[in-house]
Amino acid sequence: MWTSRLQHASRVLIASDFDGTLAEIVPQPEAAAPLPGVLALLRRLAQQPRMRVALVSGRALSDLQARCPVPGCWYVGGHGNESSAPEEPAAHPAPHQPEDHVRIRHQIKTVAAEIQRRAAAWPGVQVEAKPYSVAVHFRQAPQWEAGIQAAFSELAASGAYRVMLGRQLAELLPEGALTKGLAVHRLRTRLGCDLAFYFGDDVTDEDVFSFDDVHVIGVKVEHGEGTGATAAAYRVRSPTEVLAALRAIEQAFLAVGEKTLHFSAVQP
Numbered sequence: 001m002w003t004s005r006l007q008h009a010s011r012v013l014i015a016s017d018f019d020g021t022l023a024e025i026v027p028q029p030e031a032a033a034p035l036p037g038v039l040a041l042l043r044r045l046a047q048q049p050r051m052r053v054a055l056v057s058g059r060a061l062s063d064l065q066a067r068c069p070v071p072g073c074w075y076v077g078g079h080g081n082e083s084s085a086p087e088e089p090a091a092h093p094a095p096h097q098p099e100d101h102v103r104i105r106h107q108i109k110t111v112a113a114e115i116q117r118r119a120a121a122w123p124g125v126q127v128e129a130k131p132y133s134v135a136v137h138f139r140q141a142p143q144w145e146a147g148i149q150a151a152f153s154e155l156a157a158s159g160a161y162r163v164m165l166g167r168q169l170a171e172l173l174p175e176g177a178l179t180k181g182l183a184v185h186r187l188r189t190r191l192g193c194d195l196a197f198y199f200g201d202d203v204t205d206e207d208v209f210s211f212d213d214v215h216v217i218g219v220k221v222e223h224g225e226g227t228g229a230t231a232a233a234y235r236v237r238s239p240t241e242v243l244a245a246l247r248a249i250e251q252a253f254l255a256v257g258e259k260t261l262h263f264s265a266v267q268p
């Protein structure tokens with residue numbers, strides 16, 4: 001049970017995806033905003049001395065920071081490839097070196113131009129070039145899904161890229177790019193947290209749920225799509241339920257804190 005694990009944890013990381021998890025899914029990605037109450041709650045959690053808060057998204061780091069401003073929060077963008085926290089030098093596998101970042105960004109720029117060119121044949125889709133990936137959003141034009149997937153598979157077959165399929169989007173990442181799973185694991189250890197909760201709703205979040213780290217409790221957001229396969233320990237049905245779960249964690253956490261205070265007060 002998560003409550004007893006929370007009781008025994010000395011420092012807790014609350015980590016979450018953004019789109020479809022703390023924000024409702026909207027037709028235009030640029031219109032996504034945190035659910036009312038989310039920012040205030042995350043700000044409260046981030047102020048707890050024994051708690052750390054992190055947002056982990058496929059969005060570019062700067063976009064994520066601007067969209068969900070929480071003082072003291074740690075931000076990870078680009079599915080784990082852009083972080084507001086410097087990498088641990090001893091991390092394994094070894095973190096990307098500055099020359100790797102330059103190479104990857106150049107590689108992405110080149111392939112983004114190619115995808116932009118092909119997108120002329122897919123009216124209604126939106127191409128988003130991020131620093132470490134290229135995403136094609138087809139929510140407004142689902143008829144192009146098969147064509148987009150075929151084009152992405154062809155580009156991936158060169159061996160330099162891997163394809164990620166999300167909710168109404170296809171994304172191309174350089175082979176060797178980090179995943180959310182590794183990013184959350186690293187952040188948890190780096191911040192000295194012996195327990196982490198991770199909330200997410202999409203395929204890339206499964207990288208966190210299935211990552212070999214027993215200290216991370218996964219919570220999958222299902223959006224009424226039924227009980228799809230997930231490696232997460234818990235399921236909720238909507239961002240509203242994520243907010244409720246976060247409030248429950250806050251309450252349980254504060255109750256533990258009070259008990260500890262009370263206990264220390266009766267010590268001689």
Ligand SMILES: [Mg+2]
Binds near residue numbers: 017021201
């Ligand atoms: Mg999401």
